[in-house]
Amino acid sequence: MKEIARLGLILMLICAVAAGSLSYVNGITSAIIADREEKEKIAQMQKLFPDVATLEDKTVDGMTATIGLDGAGKMVGLLAEARTEGYAGTIRFTLAVDGSGKIVGVNILSQSETPGLGDKIKEPAFLSQFVGKTGKDPITAGQDIDILAGATVSTRAMASGVKKALAEILVRFMGAEAPKQPTFNPSALKDGKYTGTADGFKSDIKVEVTIVGGKITEIKVLEHNDTANFFKMAEEEVIPRIINKQSVEVDAASGATGSSKGIMQAVLNALAK
Amino acid sequence: METRLVVSSSPHLKTPESIQSVMTDVLLALFPAAIAGVVFFGWMGLLTMVLCMVSAMVTEAVILRQKNIFGDGSAAVTGLLLAMTLPPAPPWWLTVIGGVVAIVIGKQVFGGIGNNIFNPALVARAILMVSWAGHMTGWLSPVDLVSTATPLPLAARGVSTSFLSLFIGTVPGCIGETSAFALLLGAAWLFYKGHICWRIPGGYIGVVFLMGMFFGGMGSLATMVSVGLFHVLAGGVMLGALYMATDWVSSPVTPRGKLIFGIGCGIITMLVRLYGMYPEGVTFAILLMNAVTPLIDRATLPRKFGEVTK
Amino acid sequence: MSVMKDLSRGIIRDNAVFRLVLGLCPTLAVTGTAENGLGMGLSATAVLVCSNLVVAALRNVIPNKIRIPCFIVIIATFVTMVDMLLNAFLPALHAQLGIFVPLIVVNCVILGRAEAFASRNPVLNSAADGIGIGLGFTLALTTLGAVRELLSKGTIFHANILGSGYQPFQVFGFPPGAFIALGLMLALFNMLSRKFRLE
Numbered sequence A: 001m002k003e004i005a006r007l008g009l010i011l012m013l014i015c016a017v018a019a020g021s022l023s024y025v026n027g028i029t030s031a032i033i034a035d036r037e038e039k040e041k042i043a044q045m046q047k048l049f050p051d052v053a054t055l056e057d058k059t060v061d062g063m064t065a066t067i068g069l070d071g072a073g074k075m076v077g078l079l080a081e082a083r084t085e086g087y088a089g090t091i092r093f094t095l096a097v098d099g100s101g102k103i104v105g106v107n108i109l110s111q112s113e114t115p116g117l118g119d120k121i122k123e124p125a126f127l128s129q130f131v132g133k134t135g136k137d138p139i140t141a142g143q144d145i146d147i148l149a150g151a152t153v154s155t156r157a158m159a160s161g162v163k164k165a166l167a168e169i170l171v172r173f174m175g176a177e178a179p180k181q182p183t184f185n186p187s188a189l190k191d192g193k194y195t196g197t198a199d200g201f202k203s204d205i206k207v208e209v210t211i212v213g214g215k216i217t218e219i220k221v222l223e224h225n226d227t228a229n230f231f232k233m234a235e236e237e238v239i240p241r242i243i244n245k246q247s248v249e250v251d252a253a254s255g256a257t258g259s260s261k262g263i264m265q266a267v268l269n270a271l272a273k
Numbered sequence B: 001m002e003t004r005l006v007v008s009s010s011p012h013l014k015t016p017e018s019i020q021s022v023m024t025d026v027l028l029a030l031f032p033a034a035i036a037g038v039v040f041f042g043w044m045g046l047l048t049m050v051l052c053m054v055s056a057m058v059t060e061a062v063i064l065r066q067k068n069i070f071g072d073g074s075a076a077v078t079g080l081l082l083a084m085t086l087p088p089a090p091p092w093w094l095t096v097i098g099g100v101v102a103i104v105i106g107k108q109v110f111g112g113i114g115n116n117i118f119n120p121a122l123v124a125r126a127i128l129m130v131s132w133a134g135h136m137t138g139w140l141s142p143v144d145l146v147s148t149a150t151p152l153p154l155a156a157r158g159v160s161t162s163f164l165s166l167f168i169g170t171v172p173g174c175i176g177e178t179s180a181f182a183l184l185l186g187a188a189w190l191f192y193k194g195h196i197c198w199r200i201p202g203g204y205i206g207v208v209f210l211m212g213m214f215f216g217g218m219g220s221l222a223t224m225v226s227v228g229l230f231h232v233l234a235g236g237v238m239l240g241a242l243y244m245a246t247d248w249v250s251s252p253v254t255p256r257g258k259l260i261f262g263i264g265c266g267i268i269t270m271l272v273r274l275y276g277m278y279p280e281g282v283t284f285a286i287l288l289m290n291a292v293t294p295l296i297d298r299a300t301l302p303r304k305f306g307e308v309t310k
Numbered sequence C: 001m002s003v004m005k006d007l008s009r010g011i012i013r014d015n016a017v018f019r020l021v022l023g024l025c026p027t028l029a030v031t032g033t034a035e036n037g038l039g040m041g042l043s044a045t046a047v048l049v050c051s052n053l054v055v056a057a058l059r060n061v062i063p064n065k066i067r068i069p070c071f072i073v074i075i076a077t078f079v080t081m082v083d084m085l086l087n088a089f090l091p092a093l094h095a096q097l098g099i100f101v102p103l104i105v106v107n108c109v110i111l112g113r114a115e116a117f118a119s120r121n122p123v124l125n126s127a128a129d130g131i132g133i134g135l136g137f138t139l140a141l142t143t144l145g146a147v148r149e150l151l152s153k154g155t156i157f158h159a160n161i162l163g164s165g166y167q168p169f170q171v172f173g174f175p176p177g178a179f180i181a182l183g184l185m186l187a188l189f190n191m192l193s194r195k196f197r198l199e
Helices: A002-048 A116-120 A125-130 A152-173 A228-247 A258-272 B021-039 B043-064 B074-084 B094-102 B120-131 B165-170 B179-195 B199-215 B219-233 B237-246 B255-275 B282-299 C003-009 C026-030 C033-056 C066-090 C093-101 C100-105 C108-116 C123-153 C175-194
Strands: A054-060 A063-069 A073-085 A089-098 A103-110 A193-200 A204-212 A217-225
Touching: A002 A054, A002 A063, A002 A073, A002 C066, A054 A152, A063 A152, A073 A152, A073 C033, A073 C093, A089 A152, A103 A125, A103 A152, A116 A125, A116 A152, A125 A152, A193 A258, A193 B165, A204 A258, A217 A228, A217 C003, A228 A258, A228 B219, B021 B043, B021 B237, B021 C033, B021 C100, B043 B074, B043 B094, B074 B094, B074 B120, B074 B237, B094 B120, B120 B179, B120 B282, B120 C175, B165 B179, B165 B219, B199 B219, B219 B237, B237 B282, B255 B282, B282 C066, C003 C093, C003 C123, C026 C100, C026 C175, C033 C066, C033 C093, C033 C100, C033 C108, C033 C123, C066 C093, C066 C100, C066 C108, C093 C100, C100 C108, C108 C123
Parallel strands: none
Antiparallel strands: A054 A063, A063 A073, A073 A089, A089 A103, A193 A204, A204 A217
């Protein structure tokens, strides 16, 4: 008993000295570290927006952005984090948007795309393509964003992710009006054939929807470039569901989510015109 | 073989088989697939195969300080197997480095033939893949040799790749992996000579088919079967299951162990394909199962005759 | 044994990585470039010297039964200090080394030297041993970092060596390449030490 008390006491003494010296060093360094981190944050924002004087963190609808204010307290730009689903998991990135709603920079925080192919999305040559784009630009792979060789899915994921994040930022922080969710009412539509396109997993999907007597009676896929076997799975499952429910709010085919969602969106685009 | 008089205790088994004769058989078995590679991908395919074999054989001869460059033939097999897993037109230095890496890191550092834990050709392929993914995925469509994608990752280009072309091999891919027909033809020779048994390839291909069917996505039965079949025929499963996973040195020796080994390879391959960040998982699957081969062997050791369980 | 001998021994003859094969976690993890290897080596050296000093000074006070917890507390204290000081004064290096600075705590080189040397030798010899082993560790990490950086990027300390046409052997930048490079270097070191009869 006495022995244990002695050992405990010695260990406690050593710990006490250690704790004391640590708190001393922490007292010296913590102020320096906090100061430096704050300066770095502002410097990082100033690199994007030279007029930034102070920063403010703001959260709207679950999206957090660091907003840069100039000396007069006016917003000159913001930096927000967003994510998108790539070929192999989530890609996290930051998006810098200036006061007029123009993209100033995109930076990848984390990604797990295939090394040597998909992970080229983090290279400046690719990311600089987004700079200068606004909400009016298409921001679509193959149009104004070049598709990386061997990394179609990663490129498409980045393009659509940036497009979506920009739209959200504009609505949440810049006071833009939320775009009306397109809807359709089959019973109000005239009989006939309607066509529409949307993003699939790795290509555009074009569908033809036939309306007879105010009901969707047939959906035909005119064009697509997705992986054939997986697309077939989506086609076989999703189209009957849409016709059954007379709505595009249906479950996706497991294993072919990208293609399924593409079909739903294409039908919506066809009928919501 | 050099010493005429061998003194050893009984039993005295004699076989005309030597390492050299077995390796020659394997080379013969790879011949149809090699021909298919040359037919589909032209002289670049041939050049790659020759370059890879020469680089592997020269490396082996230098390390072992042997004058006969063919040696026991194992380096030639390793070189040819590696070449078959390369894209049709890799830069020449990639092929040469591959051959050297296969022999040095895949085989000789472990103590040479019979001692390597991993399949040397796959070690080299994994290292090349991680190092130069861009060069390792420079796929060409066969015959007209236009740059394109393989059926597996971003397949089919809208038109479904027909199973006939997957079977014959007129699809983009590695030099020796595309033609299931040629690979099966060669494997038949190995079966006939008794160098491989059905357990590893059977377990491997069966699991790939079943997992492709049930986890590749749900649909009508016909679609599920076609997805399963697609996973078997596309990519490197045929080449891997018949020639790489069956490597004597790096796979289990017990019959049950062989089955477990094949099933394990199939499961890992499909996990990588369906959920991993690489489109193809054959290389990693076989390498991982190579690593647990000693454990499988120990766990499946047959009981001695007359042994009693305690 | 003389102080000088304690100092020189750790650099080559008892090199922590190549001869004792200790402290492999940081050796494998942070040697992607020569600069990181050097930074990690020097940080570990600082901790090693301090902990050796304190352990040697307290070697008659610390009871044998609780020596390991005592060593760990002492080492952890110095590691935390180094972490805070690096963060405050060398932020760029701190950002590069990241999680591996706190992990110096479990670097077995440091605990190993406290246990095997500092707890049974005078203060001065222990400090010398710390410097020697630390420099040997730094040397090993920097060489390994240089080799890996040269192969995976074609540069050493960011200076381009192999020219712009070099096709980077990227595997050496990744963890598997660390194992391969370390293995090959161990083989080379063994070959050389046999040649020069270091045994």
